[in-house]
Amino acid sequence: xxxxxxxxxxxxxxxxxxxxxxxxxxxxxxxxxxxxxxxxxxxxxxxxxxxxxxxxxxxxxxxxxxxxxxxxxxxxxxxxxxxxxxxxxxxxxxxxxxxxxxxxxxxxxxxxxxxxxxxxxxxxxxxxxxxxxxxxxxxxxxxxxxxxxxxxxxxxxxxxxxxxxxxxxxxxxxxxxxxxxxxxxxxxxxxxxxxxx
Numbered sequence: 001x002x003x004x005x006x007x008x009x010x011x012x013x014x015x016x017x018x019x020x021x022x023x024x025x026x027x028x029x030x031x032x033x034x035x036x037x038x039x040x041x042x043x044x045x046x047x048x049x050x051x052x053x054x055x056x057x058x059x060x061x062x063x064x065x066x067x068x069x070x071x072x073x074x075x076x077x078x079x080x081x082x083x084x085x086x087x088x089x090x091x092x093x094x095x096x097x098x099x100x101x102x103x104x105x106x107x108x109x110x111x112x113x114x115x116x117x118x119x120x121x122x123x124x125x126x127x128x129x130x131x132x133x134x135x136x137x138x139x140x141x142x143x144x145x146x147x148x149x150x151x152x153x154x155x156x157x158x159x160x161x162x163x164x165x166x167x168x169x170x171x172x173x174x175x176x177x178x179x180x181x182x183x184x185x186x187x188x189x190x191x192x193x194x195x196x197x
Contacts, residue, residue, distance in 0.1 A: 001061045002035060002098065002105055010094040017041075017081035026078045030068040033095035036060050039085025040158075043077040044166065054166040056116070057082060057159065067113060069095060119146065127169055133178050135168040140188070140197050157195040 004012075014037065017023060023034065026045060034041075040059050044052040055077045058064040065079055069092050090098075099106040119142050126138040144155040157164075161179065165172045179195065182188045189196040 001063070001108070002033075004037070004088065006098065006102075006105075007035065007088050007090055010090050010098055012088045012090045015087050015089060017085050017087065019081055019083050021081045023079040023081065023087060024065065024075055026076060027074045030065065030073075030075055031092055032089040033063065033069060033092065034065055034079070034087050034089050035063045037086040037088050040082040041079055041085060041087065042082045042163070043079050045077050052166045053169065054163055057163070059158075063109070063112070066095070066109070115146070123167075132168070132170050132174050133181070135170065136164060136175060136178050137182070137187070139164065139168055140195075144197050154189070155197045157197060 015023075017039075023041065024030075036058050038060060040057055041064055042052075042057045043055045043064055045055065046052050056064070065075060068075055099109065123139060123142060126135050130138070140157060143157065143159075147155060149155040159167070161175045162172050164170075164179075165175045168175070179188065179190065183190045
């Protein structure tokens with residue numbers, strides 16, 4: 001995360017988005033670095049039927065879409081406000097200059113990108129050849145780990161069943177059925193529609 005004051009000093013501007021409003025589209029040329037200030041943003045690929053495959057969900061303090069700023073390639077997914085949110089953006093040029101001027105920020109961004117690649121590799125392997133139950137359990141445990149939650153601490157899953165389905169390539173009905181089964185076996189807890197791991 002880059003501090004708000006530094007982003008403002010380098011020409012950062014705030015943008016408000018309503019729930020489900022696109023921030024940028026798959027195939028767009030990347031011109032800005034984006035950081036979530038309030039709310040959440042999802043990045044997804046959307047097929048011709050309108051079905052989403054969610055690549056990631058980003059919360060307050062997290063950046064999104066930045067890998068292509070290093071590659072001069074178009075965005076590989078669409079960024080969408082997951083809820084009403086505020087995003088700060090700075091130009092690509094200013095972002096790259098900040099990384100040159102502040103090595104600690106550069107290292108932090110590098111670690112974040114490395115963690116995302118690692119987690120994507122784990123999730124891709126699980127989605128490719130495992131059972132639906134295994135896919136869901138792996139994804140939920142990765143989310144818990146990404147949120148620095150210890151194994152013995154309860155973790156509230158902030159995703160809907162639809163979003164879990166969209167992240168694992170499953171149908172919503174399958175996710176609901178499996179999560180109910182996991183609850184019955186005591187592998188997760190469902191309380192008032194909320195899931196705890």
